Amino acid sequence: MNTDTTLLQKVEELSARVVVLEAENRLLRQKLDQYVRHYFGGQRNEGLDKHQLELLARFAQRHHVTSGRAKDHDRYTQRSGTSGAADAG
Numbered sequence: 001m002n003t004d005t006t007l008l009q010k011v012e013e014l015s016a017r018v019v020v021l022e023a024e025n026r027l028l029r030q031k032l033d034q035y036v037r038h039y040f041g042g043q044r045n046e047g048l049d050k051h052q053l054e055l056l057a058r059f060a061q062r063h064h065v066t067s068g069r070a071k072d073h074d075r076y077t078q079r080s081g082t083s084g085a086a087d088a089g
Contacts, residue, residue, distance in 0.1 A: 036056070040048060 040052065040056075
């Protein structure tokens, strides 16, 4: 019984830690988005270089960064069992 109580406490601690880390992760993503908009956006006359776009795309791919729209699409295709390929056109 004592082990069960200890395990339950550990699960509760880890669950609380996950919530904190998810909130921190969300905040860091918001800050990164804000930085990217500031750095690449703005009122400058300089446009985005194709190498800048490739770098940003590689970063997003490596860190599994997707837009909310892509996540919603993934959720929809998983629920409906479709691949979404027919919707591409």
